[in-house]
Amino acid sequence: MSKKKKKIKNAKRFLIFLLCCLLLVGSGVFIIVMRNINMRPAVHETSEGWISSDGSMVQLLHGEEHVERNFLAKITSRTIDFSDDIQVVRGTAVTVIDDHEYSEDGQLLYKRISIGDTVYFVSPENVVDDFAKVITETEKYVRTPATVYKSADAPDIAGLVKKGSRVDITGFDSLDEQGAVNMYKVSCGDTNGFVFSKYLVDSQEEANAVYNEEVNGNRVYDYHQGVDYLGLYGGSGVNLDYFPVDKPSFEGNPLIQDARTMYLNGGCIWNIESYISCATSYGVNAVCIDIYDGYLSFPSEVAHDLAPTVFANCNKDESAFSNAVKKAKDAGLYVIGRIVCFKNDDYAKDHPEDCIDYYGTNWPSIYSRNAWEYNVKLAIESVRKFGFNEIQFDYVRFPENAYRMSASGVADFKNVYGEEKCDTVQGFVIYACDMIHREKAYVSVDVFGESSFGYMPAYGQYWPAISNVVDAISGMPYLDHFETDIPERWENPYGTVYNWAWGAKKLQDTIPTPAVARTWITGWDTPYWGPYMTCDANYISRQAQGLWDAGLTGGFLTWGTCNLDRYYSFSWAWANNY
Numbered sequence: 396m397s398k399k400k401k402k403i404k405n406a407k408r409f410l411i412f413l414l415c416c417l418l419l420v421g422s423g424v425f426i427i428v429m430r431n432i433n434m435r436p437a438v439h440e441t442s443e444g445w446i447s448s449d450g451s452m453v454q455l456l457h458g459e460e461h462v463e464r465n466f467l468a469k470i471t472s473r474t475i476d477f478s479d480d481i482q483v484v485r486g487t488a489v490t491v492i493d494d495h496e497y498s499e500d501g502q503l504l505y506k507r508i509s510i511g512d513t514v515y516f517v518s519p520e521n522v523v524d525d526f527a528k529v530i531t532e533t534e535k536y537v538r539t540p541a542t543v544y545k546s547a548d549a550p551d552i553a554g555l556v557k558k559g560s561r562v563d564i565t566g567f568d569s570l571d572e573q574g575a576v577n578m579y580k581v582s583c584g585d586t587n588g589f590v591f592s593k594y595l596v597d598s599q600e601e602a603n604a605v606y607n608e609e610v611n612g613n614r615v616y617d618y619h620q621g622v623d624y625l626g627l628y629g630g631s632g633v634n635l636d637y638f639p640v641d642k643p644s645f646e647g648n649p650l651i652q653d654a655r656t657m658y659l660n661g662g663c664i665w666n667i668e669s670y671i672s673c674a675t676s677y678g679v680n681a682v683c684i685d686i687y688d689g690y691l692s693f694p695s696e697v698a699h700d701l702a703p704t705v706f707a708n709c710n711k712d713e714s715a716f717s718n719a720v721k722k723a724k725d726a727g728l729y730v731i732g733r734i735v736c737f738k739n740d741d742y743a744k745d746h747p748e749d750c751i752d753y754y755g756t757n758w759p760s761i762y763s764r765n766a767w768e769y770n771v772k773l774a775i776e777s778v779r780k781f782g783f784n785e786i787q788f789d790y791v792r793f794p795e796n797a798y799r800m801s802a803s804g805v806a807d808f809k810n811v812y813g814e815e816k817c818d819t820v821q822g823f824v825i826y827a828c829d830m831i832h833r834e835k836a837y838v839s840v841d842v843f844g845e846s847s848f849g850y851m852p853a854y855g856q857y858w859p860a861i862s863n864v865v866d867a868i869s870g871m872p873y874l875d876h877f878e879t880d881i882p883e884r885w886e887n888p889y890g891t892v893y894n895w896a897w898g899a900k901k902l903q904d905t906i907p908t909p910a911v912a913r914t915w916i917t918g919w920d921t922p923y924w925g926p927y928m929t930c931d932a933n934y935i936s937r938q939a940q941g942l943w944d945a946g947l948t949g950g951f952l953t954w955g956t957c958n959l960d961r962y963y964s965f966s967w968a969w970a971n972n973y
Contacts, residue, residue, distance in 0.1 A: 576592040731839070763809055798853035859903075
């Protein structure tokens with residue numbers, strides 16, 4: 396072989412060697428590059444989301460992800476070593492990172508999310524991209540007869556859903572810090588609107604259940620269904636609700652537990668300083684001021700819009716009323732605003748369609764939801780404008796002659812929802828509490844003294860059904876209102892009031908969440924048709940002592956004249972240690 400051919404052959408070998416080296420180097424670089432590409436964290440487009448559920452809490456998984464890759468075999472496997480889990484409330488805002496971890500049949504097992512800087516894994520059904528979808532329940536059942544509201548932020552009424560009814564869930568208003576719904580938006584037949592979630596349960600069985608736990612030795616529902624209702628047309632109480640009620644406590648406005656209360660009618664506002672001086676001198680710690688008792692104490696916008704005759708006859712000097720309330724509060728007094736509800740001639744003139752139809756009766760029916768709205772809207776306006784600590788509703792009932800009306804068979808009570816009298820009285824009380832508690836004020840209700848006797852009167856006031864709901868209940872055991880077969884009833888203020896209070900305390904002890912019992916006592920000379928017993932400090936004190944000795948220790952209010960000299964004559968009785 397010539398030298399020339401040998402050089403050419405060697406050159407070819409070198410080129411082949413060089414090419415092989417280049418190929419090997421290139422392959423290595425390619426593998427390294429591909430490995431680097433494969434191992435680089437993927438960039439995901441994150442999105443906003445919220446935790447969803449049909450309950451208030453959701454479980455999230457927290458763990459460490461392991462990724463194993465084999466480039467040549469083209470296999471990539473992911474596993475998650477879950478180290479713990481946490482509970483978060485539904486409605487929690489999250490960042491959705493990606494879909495993650497599929498089963499062998501392709502089903503998505505988890506979504507990867509983050510809350511702050513922490514990554515979690517969660518079932519895909521527990522994440523939504525629309526806050527309105529964070530609740531996933533579709534139906535509920537009515538445990539307590541409940542008012543349906545036209546909107547979630549106003550007292551306007553759309554209707555009623557009765558115990559045991561099923562409602563379809565179509566939305567909600569808000570969630571609390573524990574993920575619980577405040578009000579559900581519901582549909583039930585032709586009724587649509589918002590219902591407080593506390594009156595709804597998950598099953599028909601729960602809805603049909605009654606509260607029959609033992610309280611002070613008696614099973615609640617059994618006890619009250621065994622009461623003799625006497626056929627007075629007040630109702631049997633079958634649908635009355637006795638489930639425990641969470642009684643509120645408002646910051647900066649504690650409910651007074653032992654109220655020594657001076658009553659002030661609308662005329663007292665013009666001499667408020669003198670009444671406050673008397674009150675603070677003799678141990679009075681609360682005043683009850685009329686908002687409406689046949690005369691409206693300020694030019695209410697609610698009355699202007701809903702009851703023009705009431706407005707036309709009102710006190711037009713709002714500043715005088717406002718100053719009276721403010722001065723009482725500045726003096727350290729707990730201020731109660733009193734509203735006479737379903738005895739309102741002026742409202743009746745404006746709304747005969749809301750009144751009982753019985754031989755010219757001029758009485759707004761408590762069955763009327765328009766009348767409910769008017770009274771509660773007036774209360775809300777009063778709290779917002781003047782800062783009342785509490786609203787007291789009087790005349791929460793049917794008329795005194797409701798038995799005769801019912802027995803006649805010709806009275807039209809305007810009973811749209813087919814309720815018994817006791818049902819609608821409790822229904823109004825529940826509605827009033829739900830609305831006024833939003834304003835951080837308490838609710839009390841006045842009841843006839845007869846209500847403590849343990850039967851269902853014709854006017855619908857059943858003490859336990861009212862007391863279980865309201866914050867304070869005020870019976871009215873006026874000495875010369877007792878039956879004439881009670882001897883010396885006004886001559887024995889201690890014994891008469893004690894015997895009455897014993898019955899009231901017995902009823903208080905039959906329910907799980909009784910109200911504070913703050914009682915109206917007689918503040919006039921008795922008997923009213925021919926007085927010979929003088930009402931003075933001793934007369935007041937003996938009545939109050941009867942309350943305390945029977946176990947009603949929530950305090951008292953004095954009813955009668957607002958004469959300042961009479962109030963001074965009560966002197967030491969206000970602050971006596973009973």
